[in-house]
Amino acid sequence: MLKLDFHPAGRHFLQIPGPSPVPDRILRAMSCPTIDHRGPEFGALGLKVLEGIKKIFKTQQPVVIYPASGTGAWEAALSNTLSPGDHVLMYETGHFATLWKKMADNLGLKPEFLGLPGIEGWRRGVQPQMIEARLREDTQHAIKAVCVVHNETSTGVTSDIAAVRRAIDAAGHPALLLVDTISGLACADYRHDEWGVDVTVSGSQKGLMLPPGISFNAVSQKAIEAGKHAKLPRAFWDWAEIIEMNKSGYWPYTPNTNLLYGLSEALDMILGEGLDNVFARHDRLAEACRRAVRAWGLEIQCVDPSVYSPVLTGVMMPEGIDADAVRKVIYERFDMSLGTGLGKMKGRMFRIGHLGDCNDLTLMATLAGVEMGLQLAGVPIAASGLPAAMEFLMSQPNAPKLKAAA
Numbered sequence: 001m002l003k004l005d006f007h008p009a010g011r012h013f014l015q016i017p018g019p020s021p022v023p024d025r026i027l028r029a030m031s032c033p034t035i036d037h038r039g040p041e042f043g044a045l046g047l048k049v050l051e052g053i054k055k056i057f058k059t060q061q062p063v064v065i066y067p068a069s070g071t072g073a074w075e076a077a078l079s080n081t082l083s084p085g086d087h088v089l090m091y092e093t094g095h096f097a098t099l100w101k102k103m104a105d106n107l108g109l110k111p112e113f114l115g116l117p118g119i120e121g122w123r124r125g126v127q128p129q130m131i132e133a134r135l136r137e138d139t140q141h142a143i144k145a146v147c148v149v150h151n152e153t154s155t156g157v158t159s160d161i162a163a164v165r166r167a168i169d170a171a172g173h174p175a176l177l178l179v180d181t182i183s184g185l186a187c188a189d190y191r192h193d194e195w196g197v198d199v200t201v202s203g204s205q206k207g208l209m210l211p212p213g214i215s216f217n218a219v220s221q222k223a224i225e226a227g228k229h230a231k232l233p234r235a236f237w238d239w240a241e242i243i244e245m246n247k248s249g250y251w252p253y254t255p256n257t258n259l260l261y262g263l264s265e266a267l268d269m270i271l272g273e274g275l276d277n278v279f280a281r282h283d284r285l286a287e288a289c290r291r292a293v294r295a296w297g298l299e300i301q302c303v304d305p306s307v308y309s310p311v312l313t314g315v316m317m318p319e320g321i322d323a324d325a326v327r328k329v330i331y332e333r334f335d336m337s338l339g340t341g342l343g344k345m346k347g348r349m350f351r352i353g354h355l356g357d358c359n360d361l362t363l364m365a366t367l368a369g370v371e372m373g374l375q376l377a378g379v380p381i382a383a384s385g386l387p388a389a390m391e392f393l394m395s396q397p398n399a400p401k402l403k404a405a406a
Contacts, residue, residue: 008335010335012335012336012337013334013335013336013337013365013366013369014337014353015336015337015338015339015352015353015354015366016337016338016339016351016353017153017156017183017206017311017312017339017351017353017355018153018182018183018203018205018206018353018355018356019205019206019211019212020205020206020207020209020353020355020356020357020358021209021356021357021358022209022210022211022262022357023209023269023357025265025269026209026210026262026265026266026269027262029261029262029264029265030211030258030259030261030262030265031258032258032261034257034258035257037250037251037254037255037257038250042249042250042257043248043249043250044249045249045260045261045264046246046248046249046250046251046255046260047248047249048264048267049065049260049263049264049267050063050065050246050249052264052267052271053065053216053263053267054218055267055271055275056185056186056208056267056270056271056275057185057190057192057200057202057216057218058190058191058192058193058194059192059193059200059218060193061192061193061218061219061220061221062218062219062224062239062243062246063216063217063218063219064076064216064217064218064219064239064242064243064246065214065215065216065242065246065251065255065260065263066214066215066216066217066237067213067214067253067254067255067256067259068213068214068215069203069205069212069213069215070180070182070201070202070203070205070215071099071103071215072215072237073182073201073202073203073215073216073217074100074103074180074201075103075107075237076201076215076217076234076237076239077178077199077201077217078103078104078107078109078145078178078232079107079230079232079233079234079237080199080217080219080223080226080227080230080232080234080237080238080239081144081145081176081178081198081199081223081226081227081230082107082109082144082145082226082230082232083144083229083230083231083232084107084108084109084231084232085108085109085110086109086110086144086145087109087110087112087142087143087144088104088109088110088111088112088143088144088145088146088147089111089112089114089131089134089135089143089145089146089147089175090104090111090112090113090114090146090147090148091113091114091115091126091127091130091131091146091147091148091149092113092114092115092121092122093115093121093122093124093125093126093148093149093152093155093157093159094122094149094152094153094154094155094157094342094343094345095152095153095154095155095342095343095344095345096149096152096153096154096180096182097147097148097149097152097180098343100147100149100180101113101147104147107232108232109232111147112134112143114130114131114134115127115130118344119344119345122152122154122155122301122343122344122345123155123157123301123302123303123304124157124302124303124304124307125152125157125158125159125160125304125306125307126148126149126159126160126163126164128160128163128164128166128167129167131146131148131164131167131168131171132167132168132170132171135167135168135171135173135175136171136173138173141173141174141175143173143175144175144176145175145176145177145178145198146164146168146175146176146177146178147178147179147180148161148164148177148178148179148180149179149180149181150179150180150181150184150188150190151181151182151183151184151187151188151309151311152309153182153183153206153311153312153339153351154341154342154343154345154351155301155302155314155345156300156301156302156308156309156311156312156313156314156351157301157302157304157307157308157309158184158188158307158308158309158310158311159307160307161179161190161195161197162191162194162195164177164179165177165195165196165197169196176198176199176222176223176226177196177197177198177199178197178198178199178200178201179197179199179200179201180201180202181200181201181202182201182202182203182206182215183206183207183311183312183355184202184206184207184311185202185203185206185207185208185216186206186207186208186209186270186275186278186356187206187207187278187279187282187310187311187355187356188279188282188309188310188311189279192218192220193220196220197218197220198219198220198222198223198226199217199218199219199220199223200216200217200218201215201216201217202215202216202218203215203216204259204262204263206311206355206356207270207278207282207311207355207356208263208266208270208356209266209269209356209357210259210262210263210266211259211262213256213259214256214259214260214263217239219239219243224239224240224243227239227240228240236253279310281358281359281398282310282311282354282355282358283310284393284396284398285310285354285358285359285360285363286308286309286310286311286312286313286354287392287396288360288363288389288392288393289313289352289354289363289367289389290308290313291385291388291389291391291392292367292370292371292385292386292388292389293313293315293385294385294388295382295383295384295385295387295388295389296371296374296381296382296383296384296385297380297381297382297383298315298316298317298318298379298381299315299316300313300314300315300316301313301314301315301316301345301349301351302314310354310355311353311354311355312339312351312352312353312354312355313351313352313354314341314345314349314350314351315349315350315351315352315370316348316349317348317349317350317379318379318380321377321378321379322347323340323341323347323348323349323350324340324341324346324347324350325377326350326373326374326377326379327340327350327373329373329376329377330369330370330372330373330377333372333373333376334369334372334373336366336369336370336373338350338351338352338353338370339351339352339353352366352367352370354366360393360398363389363393364386364389364390364393367385367386367389368386371384371385371386
């Protein structure tokens with residue numbers, strides 16, 4: 001008989017690219033008693049998190065917080081800015097770009113999927129020149145929005161959003177720019193205002209180190225203006241009333257109070273470390289991981305080093321080896337979860353997450369578990385990857401820590 005209350009000794013290694021491990025400090029914050037969401041204490045909390053989250057998006061514009069997953073924020077971005085039948089240009093970089101396109105279909109939009117053919121498009125980032133060329137063809141400006149994924153969680157590719165903005169501008173096209181950075185936020189540098197993004201979509205369960213349940217829309221004034229004329233049905237997702245009530249720290253519905261406690265603590269942790277230090281830490285751990293993969297003699301899913309993700313590394317399996325079978329061995333023997341291959345990459349690769357509450361020893365333990373699992377599963381490797389990762393980490397010290405005030 002299966003014992004459902006069995007827990008192996010030690011902590012489970014949750015090394016998928018989100019949801020990421022939730023630090024104890026955030027869990028403790030979330031365990032505080034729930035307060036009145038119309039009372040003065042909550043208003044102060046609301047104002048704090050609404051101001052703090054702007055620093056993470058690097059924006060002076062409103063950031064709308066929904067009690068939902070990132071999928072909800074996808075829908076909010078579309079329904080607040082577009083009308084039934086609107087033509088939307090969406091770029092295919094992987095499984096999540098594909099799901100966003102499916103949502104656009106379901107909402108009654110007319111999405112056009114642009115991208116490189118076959119598997120190749122899932123191993124590279126957005127090609128801005130393709131977007132520019134397509135927009136130049138659209139002389140009647142029928143395309144109302146361009147939708148791209150910043151960090152494609154299914155592939156380990158981080159696209160150049162500033163280059164996408166330049167492509168739209170070079171084409172002289174008025175389309176809105178909608179960006180999904182659900183897995184990129186607070187892991188990879190992201191600049192909502194500077195890059196001219198109109199709606200940025202994100203979620204709580206990746207770099208923000210929270211459980212799933214909060215999603216975000218950072219919105220430009222152009223997007224807010226588009227919302228006044230958009231005709232897609234929206235009620236819960238309508239950001240107009242939310243933005244107005246947020247001015248005093250409240251929401252027009254019951255918000256997820258205890259998750260907002262956690263968000264407040266997460267913001268303290270991230271801003272206390274310093275965003276640049278957070279990005280440097282993620283870049284450093286990602287490079288160490290990739291060096292281990294190369295030492296094993298295995299192929300990295302992303303084939304363009306200029307767009308390697310600092311959030312996760314996709315590891316391709318040799319021909320004839322089922323990546324999910326390897327993942328199963330690692331899970332059963334070492335109590336560690338790795339990300340599965342999704343969509344076109346199902347069974348062909350697994351994903352190592354190195355995001356959020358992660359440090360040198362977290363990564364080294366993860367790589368040791370993967371390496372033992374590869375050998376147990378019969379995957380041929382050229383050499384141990386651990387020395388390569390260790391050498392890099394020892395030669396590249398951590399980002400400087402900020403000194404506490406005296």
